[in-house]
Amino acid sequence: GAVVSQHPSRVICKSGTSVKIECRSLDFQATTMFWYRQFPKQSLMLMATSNEGSKATYEQGVEKDKFLINHASLTLSTLTVTSAHPEDSSFYICSARDFYGYTFGSGTRLTVV
Amino acid sequence: KQEVTQIPAALSVPEGENLVLNCSFTDSAIYNLQWFRQDPGKGLTSLLLIQSSQREQTSGRLNASLDKSSGRSTLYIAASQPGDSATYLCAAPSSGTYKYIFGTGTRLKVLA
Numbered sequence: 001g002a003v004v005s006q007h008p009s010r011v012i013c014k015s016g017t018s019v020k021i022e023c024r025s026l027d028f029q030a031t032t033m034f035w036y037r038q039f040p041k042q043s044l045m046l047m048a049t050s051n052e053g054s055k056a057t058y059e060q061g062v063e064k065d066k067f068l069i070n071h072a073s074l075t076l077s078t079l080t081v082t083s084a085h086p087e088d089s090s091f092y093i094c095s096a097r098d099f100y101g102y103t104f105g106s107g108t109r110l111t112v113v
Numbered sequence: 114k115q116e117v118t119q120i121p122a123a124l125s126v127p128e129g130e131n132l133v134l135n136c137s138f139t140d141s142a143i144y145n146l147q148w149f150r151q152d153p154g155k156g157l158t159s160l161l162l163i164q165s166s167q168r169e170q171t172s173g174r175l176n177a178s179l180d181k182s183s184g185r186s187t188l189y190i191a192a193s194q195p196g197d198s199a200t201y202l203c204a205a206p207s208s209g210t211y212k213y214i215f216g217t218g219t220r221l222k223v224l225a
Binding site for chain 2: 006042103105107
């Protein structure tokens with residue numbers, strides 16, 4: 001079946017630095033990918049829709065300048081958390097549209113110290 | 114706007130019990146619904162994907178049903194085991210889009 005690989009699975013960074021998270025579709029091409037965020041003890045919330053070759057579409061309340069999304073190829077979307085702060089510590093997960101539906105990556109746990 | 118609700122929020126059962134987790138959604142114009150498992154501090158594991166044309170999907174001890182007309186899906190776990198302890202999430206796409214809306218999950222604890 002379709003596989004979405006997300007890297008890294010865990011990352012710890014210092015406050016003020018930027019962190020890049022990669023989401024790859026391994027055996028299919030994905031023109032559309034989605035990025036979600038999960039705060040502790042809460043469910044996943046959609047952050048943005050990533051479209052290959054065009055600008056991402058952000059959900060209301062998500063800062064596009066803080067969460068930079070690049071979808072430069074049909075198999076790779078990246079989410080960069082810029083100038084990360086402790087409140088950005090969260091679980092981030094991507095999903096990609098495949099032939100049957102949507103496949104989710106395993107997620108990235110970001111801790112900003 | 115799609116809203117997904119899961120009941121109960123938490124459940125604790127002795128090992129061996131059969132149990133049912135409930136998921137309800139407000140917009141029935143969905144093309145599929147997914148159930149996931151999430152272990153503490155870990156990522157999502159996809160359990161079952163039910164297409165809108167299906168009423169049930171089974172995988173091992175898991176059985177998921179979908180009733181679009183009533184806006185409900187259930188996840189049935191047979192002969193529960195301590196290893197089944199996790200949070201179970203259901204997700205349905207928002208109307209007319211491919212954006213998934215997640216429920217708040219059911220935290221399951223199976224006691225040995």
